[in-house]
Amino acid sequence: MANFNIWVLASSVTLLYFIGLVIYRLYFHPLSKFPGPKLAAVTSWYEAYHDLKGSGGQFMYRLNKLHKTYVRLSPDEIHISDTTWVDTLLVSSAQGTRDKYVPAANQAGTPQGVFGTSAHNTHRRRRAALSPLFSRSCAAGAEGLIYDKFDLLLRQIDAQIARDGYIEMRTVFLAFATDVVSKYCLGRSFGLLEDETKGKEWHDSIRALAKTIPYARQFNWIIPLSQKIPISFMRVVAPDMARVAAMHHDMEAQASQAVKEHEQEEKNSVGISFHRNPTDKFAIFRALLQHHGLPPPEKRFNRISHEAVTLMAAGGETTSSTLMMAVYFILADKQNILPRLREEVESLMSRGSSRPSVADLERLPWLTAVIKETLRVSTLTARLTRVAPDEALQYNDWVLPAGTAVSMTxxxxxxxxxxxxxxxxxxxxxxxxxNPNLDKCNRYLVAFGRGSRMCLGINLAHAELYIALATLFRHRDFELHDTVRERDVDFSRDFFVGETSASAKGVRVKYAKLSV
Known part of the structure; x- marks a missing residue:
């Protein structure tokens, strides 16, 4: 009887707590006056329901239907849909302090890396250690690497089209971009372009990581937990999560080796310095281990491995997705876009072996226009959520209290x-x-983000895009093969990066004729 009474008391207290919480969130919470669905104001399960149903990543569509300007989309988050307000929310460090909303920071499972860092000052310190490796000069120094990898890409395209009659471009572009970024950051290419099976396996791993995002967005503990479970068991019960966990383990092993080598170097030499050669062995880890602005706890192998996971996954995925879209849109309007593109590129690449610099390619107005328009249409689907911890933000007549999570898409x-x-x-x-509105277009080209958390790899990504698109259409003449925009190109799911439909076959191409 006593046990029964205890359970009744516990249940009553729990029920009263949740009733009180609902009343508080609806009527007394600092955001209670902001418009939005009452259910969303009460619980984050409103978002979870829409984001996890069907093939996943659907909340962004629900959000579009909810408002024209702003909406309270969860108990603690306001979303604003007003292009001009991006200059208020996504600012540089000199303009204001912006923390990353913790649930948003944790969704990729790398809370100790730059992407997953919530606190503004910690992020600034970690980013400063990585920034020199991704400077414009370092990216320019990798041009030869990018050209070499693209030569391998062309060989794989030739081989697959000769065998199958067509090639699916996202997978092969992912192999190209990942081989570049792995060589650039780790000094060792993954070799995906030289092994088609490995390339497909890596594509499956990245797709698996993408599929976990809607779940990790709602349940931040999923990815960290998966790393503690034996891989052999995970492969049986959750193969997608097993691929993600394996990626983390691999980067931890490389980071651990880099730490050991760094400690040995310190014992054997005095005053070693990192010259930021991006193709050195463990370049990313060496950049962090030798950076004087990072305290010792920030140089632990299981901390710096998070930086590598982020760069290997994001550095390949975003570039490959953009290149895939570029190929589709160029070939979908081939007669209008391609002749002008080839004419420009020929002015710099009159010989088949020509390798113009990215700086020279950037001076080509039509190539630049094609790349910018591709970046626009391939912009991330995720909403970016920020917190101004010490500053109340103003939106029209509304005051957003300091500490409020505010997002824009x-x-x-x-x-x-x-x-x-x-x-x-x-x-x-x-x-x-x-275009008389060119300045406005440039101002709101936000494919790489905005403010203090703008994409770290923008210079390397630009180099890959310019070299890839100039070289691809200079050497080959393609046409689309069984590719439908609505099915294979347009994003229909939000996995942080946009994802096509579950039935997508990918952007597939075949040769129209070989260039002479």
């Missing part, structure tokens, strides 16, 4: 018809000097 900016008329249309001419 970059893709909404990229498809804002007030900035980019007919936003669903692929129009490179928007980015030509003849």
């Amino acid at each position: 970059l893709r909404e900016i990229s498809f804002d018809p007030e900035i980019f008329p007919s936003p669903m249309a692929f129009r490179p001419e928007r980015w030509l000097p003849s």
Whole structure:
């Protein structure tokens, strides 16, 4: 009887707590006056339901239907849909302090890396240690590496088309971009372009990581837990999570080896310095281990491994997705886009072996316009959530209290018809000097983010995009093969990066004829 009474008391207290919490969130919470669904104000399960149903990543569509300006989309988060307000939310360190909302920071399972760092000052310190490795000069020094990898890419394209009659571009572009970033950061290429099976396995691993994002967004403990479970068991019960965990373990092993080598170097020599050669062995780890601005706890192998996981996954995925889209849109409007592109590229690459610098390629207006328009249409689907810890933010007549989680979706900016008329249309001419609104277009090109957390790898990504698109269409003449925009190209799911439909076959191409 006593035990029964205890259970009744515990249940009553729990029920009263949740009733009180609901009342507080609806009527007394600092955000209670902001418009939004009552259910969303009460519980984050509102988002979870829409994000996890069906094939996943669907909450962004629900969010689009909820508001025209702002909405309370969870008990603690406000979302604003107003392009001009991005200059208030996503600011540089000199303009204000912006923490990353903790649940958003933890969704990739790398809380100790730059991407997963919540606190503004900690992020700034960690980013400063990595930034020199991704400077414009370092990226320029990798041009030869990018050209070499693209030569391997062309060979794989030739081999697969000769065998199958076509090739799916996202997988092969992912192999290319990952081989570049692995050589650039670790001094050792993954060799995906030289082994088609490994390339497909890596593609499956990245797709597995993407699929976990909607779940990790709602349950931040999923990825950390998966790393503590034996891989052999995970492969049986949750193969997608096993691939993600294996990636973490691999980077931890390399980071541990880098720490050992660094400690040995310190014992054997005096005053060693890192010259930021991006193709050195363990370049990313050496950059961190030898950076004087990081305290010893920040140089532990299981901390710096998080940086490598982020760069290996994001550095390949975002670039490959952008290149895939570029190929589709160029070939979908081949007669209007391609002749002008080839004419420009020929002016720099008159010989088949020509390897112009990225700086020279950036001076080609049509190539630049094609790349910018591709970046616009391939902008991340995720909303970026920030917290101004010490500052109340103003939106029209509304005051957002200090410490409020506030988000914006970059893709909404990229498809804002007030900035980019007919936003669903692929129009490179928007980015030509003849466009009277060019300055506004450039101001709101946010594919790499904005502010203090802007994409770290922007210079390397630019180099890959320019070299890949100039070289690909200089040497080969393609046409699309059984590719449907709605099925294979347009994003229909939010896995932080955009994901096509579950039935997608990918952007597939075949040769129209070989260039002579």
